Amino acid sequence: MSFLVALLVLPLAGALAIVALPGQAGRAAAFSAIAATAAAAVALAASVSSQGVLRLEVGGWAPPLGIALAADGLGVTLIVMTATVMAGVSLVARGTFAPELAGDRAAFGFWPLMLLLWSALNVVFLSRDLFNLYVGIELLSLAAIGLVAIDGKAAALAAAIRYIVFALAGSLLYLAGVVLIYASHGTLDIDLVAVRTPSAPDGLALALMTAGLMAKTALFPFHVWLPPAHAGAPAPASALLSGLVPKASFVILMRLWFDAMPDRASDGPLVLIALLGTAAVIWGSLAALAQERLKLIVAYSTVAQIGYLFLVFPLAGGTSAGLPWAAGAWTGAVFLALSHGLAKAGMFLAVGHCMAAAGGDRLSAVRGLAKVMPMTAFAFALSAVTLVGLPPSGGFTGKYLVMTAAFASGQWLWALVIAVGGLLAAAYLYRPLAMLFGRGAGASPVPPSRARQAVPLLLAGASVALGIASAGAYGILEIGRPPAAEEGL
């Protein structure tokens, strides 16, 4: 139970410490906070897997008076994934954002923003209250926007402003939905909303919240803010933005459609959501194919990969809810989210190493880098394996589960999207890979230290390990699954 609180408080304490304490003392405090939070994440996952869902009613006040936090399978797997990515990013960022390397502003700003982001993510993964979720995602957006703008360059600021527009619009829409629900039911607790007496404005509320969260997740056609923002930030920040941030709003969407208002999930809107996901897969991949800069390719790949996640809605909700294939679809989508988080973070860190060595991220600049920094090139390749969805990675497990569900339910169109998306991913990731492994490096590049190169490789390895150890992750995800996804094939 105390781990649950620690996950929310420790990163915040770290953020405060690094701002308040001078120099080395602040950094030491922040790093202790990072280590402690990561340990708490693992400990929480261990206790959830042994004891089942852990619930905490804040201040002892039960909903609807108070607010509840709960750690279920979905929450803790994402929390552990987040902790893994955070630990990896902070190991790399220790070098990038050392005071003597980056501008003072970036070195000063990165750590508090990162810790704030972490705290916000944990809030989202643990909250069972719609307004609390709003607070979490608002905090998340603020920290993320700060990270986009951290370089202070004109392009980064422009990207950050565009991000603000979408994020704020998304927040307002979500908040409007929350207000509607509170007005008609007098509660915002997800479990109480689930057993409410349905009322007329529910549909409108759900639509508003969904639209807002889609904008925050950068689902097509709300994706236009994502590529410049993710490609403009420094690599460790991009790793957080691309790997972790979209997962938060996606988790809220899952909680809304499967936990809070499964009764409102009718097939029409669910199919529409999945069609937007399809468009994201196609559009993001094609755009990635057209890019000439490494970071933009990886950023557009995020647009495409987010699209897959939304295929879950018609496969586990609506008339599919509670049917044998729903469990596979629901779990498969979470697997895709988890493995994308690990692989994309690894890939962005690898790209950062390439940029540091080659002095830029144009495709032609990274030619032949595999010879000087094989570990980094291999990390990029291993991440690509997960993103394409090849076995035995976590991405494959996810795709297999979703595809089987699509066939079992007769909605084979979504299986086709996954198959075609995998091929497109192979196509757009092939170009950077062929460049990296091609012959003839330009000027003699200076690779980062072996220890720092190992970090992206470990993250990419974790995304593959997720596939190999998928039985364990699947078991944890069964804890506290929504009823819609209870039955298994």
Added chain:
Amino acid sequence: MTALLPVFVLLTSFLPAVITFFLDQESHRLRNALSLGGAVFKVALIVAMLFAVERGASYETEIPLAPGLVLLLRIDALALLFVSLSAVLWLLTTIYAIAYFGSKPELSRFFGFFSLCVAATTGIALSGSLISFFIFFELLTLSTWPLVAHKQDEASLRAARRYLLYALPCSAALLWAIVWLESSTGPVLFTEPPDLDGLDPASLRVIFALFILGVGMKAALVPLHGWLPAAMAAPAPVSALLHAVAVVKAGAFGVIRVIYDVFGVERVADLGVGMPLAALASATIIWGSLRAIQQDGIKTRLAYSTVSQVSYIVLGAALASPFGVIGGLAHLVHQGLMKITLFFCAGIYDERAGVRTVAGLNGLGPRMPWTSTCFSLGALGMIGLPPLAGFVSKIYLGLGALQGGAPWVLPVLGASTLLNAAYFLPLLYRLWFREPAADAKGDEKVPALVGPAVIAALAAIGAGALAASPVSPLGWATLIAERGEMR
């Protein structure tokens, strides 16, 4: 202990692969020791298992992944046939490759991926469930790519790109087929026939076609064969790997699995998909030979010859008659032994005499007698001269055709034999009867290159001459057929 035996067999290739990746270019000794040690250990394990399996033993390891995804490794007679072939050829190719590369750059990468390829092939052979098969099949695709691209020049990179261009869409088709099938039947284990009644015949036919598309690409079935001749840009040990040890064999083995353990012979006959596949295989046999005649490069000629010869295995499987199956299974081994001999020799001609084209072979026979004798034996075996291995395969395939009610296969086999002769005999004539060019040079004073070729050639002779013995490939194939491991 014995329950983990399949895992040990896999690790004999997988562990050397992983460790080799982290070695420096200069640690020649450690790297060679790892590869050779793994290969020797594996061959020893397999010899021990051959005896046990012959007495009726089988070994199984099950590693559950997510629900529906079961990684099942199983050693039985059929698995062992393929594993022993790839293990023995891996050992030979490793010896050859160490001598071939000497101290060329990027050796840790090469041997790492090489061992990984063999590990994937072992996994394919041992797979006891459809999804395990797919996992290792994909691992093979991925680990082959860096080997084809190894030289990193324009031609190799283009060949490697072409390989992926064929491989990835076909593996998408394979995954599509697997998911479609398993969403109706549940996870498919090769030991238990899946219940296919939940799917209508039309869907089953489409699924079968998708399966053949998926595995047939690696078996270089026409029209999915274009990547194989292009991959000749890679170094000789890679060609040996593609043509004999791993890749095309994995494809052919996949066809066998799909016909016998996924659909079952009777269902294939009911659906009427066996004969079209046999016809496609026959077309490939003829087309590959016709194209081989037109090639001037030795390696490309050999490559088209592989396109043609591997389809013998597919043909044997598609005929679905006992003799046909035995012939196909035996040819899996026979073709591997003969083709690796030829590729070893082609590599020696290239390295020691600078000869890459057919015309360059003039008069090399007396100058490089060991190499040329092996090459000639391999070529004669491919043509099907008794008592060499290829003869035995063709006899059984012919019998299988009659047994399976497909007499039209006999003219195909006959035409193929004539065509084989038409593209191999001119090479032998040039080797032994033409005068060498004035500036011709060449020697074969590298025992580590010539030795593996000699051993492989001797094995090819042995497989044919001792075909009646129970430990020959033919004897083992008969054992598999009699045990009913092929349903």
